Amino acid sequence: MSATGIKCIHLVYFSPSGSTEKIVRKIASGIQGPEVKTYNLLPSAARKKQYVFGKDDLVIYGSLSAGMLFTKAEELFGCLQGNETPFIGVVSFGNAYYGVALTEMKERAEGRGFRVCALGAFIAQHTMAPELGAGRPDAKDEAIMVDFGRKAYEKILAGDYTLHKQPVTHWSSSEQYNQIIAFREKNKEPYNFPLEFRAKKISDACIKCKTCVRNCPTDAIDIETKTFNLEACIGCYGCINRCPMHAISVASPEVTEFMKGFIDIFKQERLEPDVFL
Numbered sequence: 001m002s003a004t005g006i007k008c009i010h011l012v013y014f015s016p017s018g019s020t021e022k023i024v025r026k027i028a029s030g031i032q033g034p035e036v037k038t039y040n041l042l043p044s045a046a047r048k049k050q051y052v053f054g055k056d057d058l059v060i061y062g063s064l065s066a067g068m069l070f071t072k073a074e075e076l077f078g079c080l081q082g083n084e085t086p087f088i089g090v091v092s093f094g095n096a097y098y099g100v101a102l103t104e105m106k107e108r109a110e111g112r113g114f115r116v117c118a119l120g121a122f123i124a125q126h127t128m129a130p131e132l133g134a135g136r137p138d139a140k141d142e143a144i145m146v147d148f149g150r151k152a153y154e155k156i157l158a159g160d161y162t163l164h165k166q167p168v169t170h171w172s173s174s175e176q177y178n179q180i181i182a183f184r185e186k187n188k189e190p191y192n193f194p195l196e197f198r199a200k201k202i203s204d205a206c207i208k209c210k211t212c213v214r215n216c217p218t219d220a221i222d223i224e225t226k227t228f229n230l231e232a233c234i235g236c237y238g239c240i241n242r243c244p245m246h247a248i249s250v251a252s253p254e255v256t257e258f259m260k261g262f263i264d265i266f267k268q269e270r271l272e273p274d275v276f277l
């Protein structure tokens with residue numbers, strides 16, 4: 001890369017309910033100058049292509065966190081190839097924990113030829129529990145995002161690709177979640193949620209607009225029969241959150257009950273973004 005800068009900024013995101021995309025765009029707004037291109041990895045067809053980046057490109061990559069990178073992490077990074085390409089990585093999470101997601105992102109990005117210059121974890125509304133992180137990101141978060149983008153870019157322009165602060169493992173201190181935590185730390189493989197977390201139903205309010213179908217990352221929705229291919233579904237909750245008629249909901253009363261306990265624990269404290277530069 002020449003000392004004069006970056007030719008193009010590539011915004012790459014996997015954002016089922018849309019918060020991560022907004023965060024990536026906000027971070028990019030802190031950087032003035034280069035042309036900006038976007039890559040929405042939500043459609044399965046988008047993840048079947050190969051995207052190759054060079055030394056004078058900058059990739060800003062965002063994904064939701066489930067305490068680790070989301071289920072399709074292997075595929076999501078498999079379609080990206082860097083060549084000593086500067087990389088800013090972010091995860092969004094729902095005011096509970098982002099676990100090992102940033103550590104995993106760093107490993108995967110480096111494994112695909114990227115130079116990880118900055119990482120950040122930002123709070124957004126929890127897509128399974130809107131009471132958590134409600135109204136986030138807010139103006140205070142957005143100011144941090146813009147500043148983060150600006151600082152990361154300044155670092156890159158100065159030729160400093162070193163991550164001076166390493167990402168931490170961020171779990172909850174709640175005893176109740178020790179089992180989940182132990183499981184996830186042991187199983188670095190992408191984790192798919194149990195079937196009951198993926199089971200959904202579609203009500204008569206559905207107007208067959210197909211917004212859910214177009215945005216389902218695994219093509220798991222048959223709107224004619226109002227059924228879901230639960231083996232294919234990765235439980236991203238995008239269909240529930242994007243439906244303009246609020247016609248899709250969780251089918252299992254046990255999951256709804258479980259989420260109530262989860263909400264009680266994690267609504268107690270407002271978490272703040274973590275950035276690593």
Ligand SMILES: Cc1cc2nc3c(=O)[nH]c(=O)nc-3n(C[C@H](O)[C@H](O)[C@H](O)COP(=O)(O)O)c2cc1C
Pocket residue numbers: 014015016017018019020021063064065066067068092093094095096097098123124125126127128193235236237
């Ligand atoms: C299946 C699933 C698991 C999640 N797990 C966590 C979690 O462990 N901790 C957390 O704070 N948020 C968790 N979230 C919330 C999302 O990380 C958060 O709402 C994120 O901002 C959603 O991004 P999106 O709007 O780009 O889809 C989870 C969401 C889903 C759908």
Ligand code: SF4
Pocket residue numbers: 202205206207208209210211212213223242243244245246247248
């Ligand atoms: S987004 Fe909602 S209203 Fe539109 S087709 Fe899907 S379930 Fe029906």
Ligand code: SF4
Pocket residue numbers: 016198212215216217218219220221228232233234235236237238239240
């Ligand atoms: S059907 Fe499953 S994978 Fe598809 S959008 Fe809904 S939750 Fe996500």
